[in-house]
Amino acid sequence: MATPGGPEMRVVLLRHGETHGYFDDVGLTELxxxxxxxAGRALGKDLAATMGPGERVRLPHAPTARGTATAVTLREALxxxxxxxxxAGRGLVVGDLEPDAHFDSLQFLYDGEARESSGVAARRLALDPGEPTPDWALEFDRFDSDHGEDSKTGGPIDRWLISTTRYFEPPQIAVYRLWAGIQALAAQPEHGRVALVSSHSGPMRAFVAAAIGQDPGEPVNLEQVDVRLDGDSATVGFREHLMPVDLTTVIPPWIDPAYLRGRRKGPAGGS
Structure with missing residues (x-):
């Protein structure tokens, strides 16, 4: 992770826009x-009022189709x-889009690699129903059963936050990888001290829960988590919560640092 102590940095995590579904890596609906x-218009007005001429704005985003599409439209409106x-030409410098695996969606262990979970869902649907169901698919079914009586216990991410699994990325690991991405951005202030990050609800929800000590519920599409870094500390703002947090300087020994640096794969069957 980045070494703390640099200049103040603002990182805004945004959940992607409404997507066509979660049974493959697909883009956004018209809504x-x-x-x-x-969101791009609102953030543009905010930054125009709070930043000085010539300052830079970064646009990292999850490399999923829905994360990328959100970042493209957000940037145009911004x-x-x-x-x-x-x-025109006299304001802030808006950087190019930056695919960044730190901010990717929930990951799933498939074929020996960490893969984006909605891409794995497509592989699950392609299995022959006449053949025995492998363990990973049974776990995916338990995770993604959001119907009937099961719906009363909450959606899939509700269960992910409190369940023990073999194949899904644990919530704690998702928290550390988001912090790793945020601190990596803060380590490069010359590229911009404000970053607008198009990300995903599961990791964002775990990130906020770890900061405030309780599950705040699912972020709606384009809802923001506002992170302000100053030296070796930060504040995490979400809805009515504003929590001071010490930056992480030690990675627990049970986490592979290479994983936090983004050594992961895309949808199953692709890289």
Whole structure:
């Protein structure tokens, strides 16, 4: 992880826009695109009022289709709004999109590799129902059963936060990888001291729960977690919560540092 002690940094985590579904890695609906545009306009007005001319804004994003599509639309609306507020060419410098696996969706162990879980869902659906169901698919079924009586206990991420599994990335690991990504951004202030990150609800929810000590519930599409870093500490803001947090300087021995650096795969069957 990055060494703390640099200049103040702001990282805004945003859940991607409404997607077409979670049974493969797919993009945004029309509503999802609208949500991303609205967020880009609101953030553009915010940054125009709080940042100085020439300051840089970074746009990391999860490498999923829905994370990428959110970042593309968010950036377009952000640039247009900054031009309206400050004048074209006279305002902030908005960087290019930066795919960043730190901020990826919930991961799943498939074929010996950590894979983005919605891509694995497509592989689950492709299994022959006449053949024995492998253990990983049985676990996916238990995770993703959100119907009938099961729905009364909450959605899949509700259960993920409190369940013991063999194949899903544990919530604690997701928390550490988001912090690793945030601290890596803070280690490069010359590239921008504000980062707008298009990410995913599961890791974001675990991240906030670890900071405030309770599960805040699912972030809605384009809802924000506002992280402010200053030296070796940070604050995590979400809804009515604002919690001071000491930055992580030691990775627990049961976590592979290479995993936190992004050594993972995309959807099952691809890289």
């Amino acid at each position: 999802g695109e609208s949500q991303a545009r609205e 640039v247009a709004t900054l031009d309206e507020e400050l004048g």
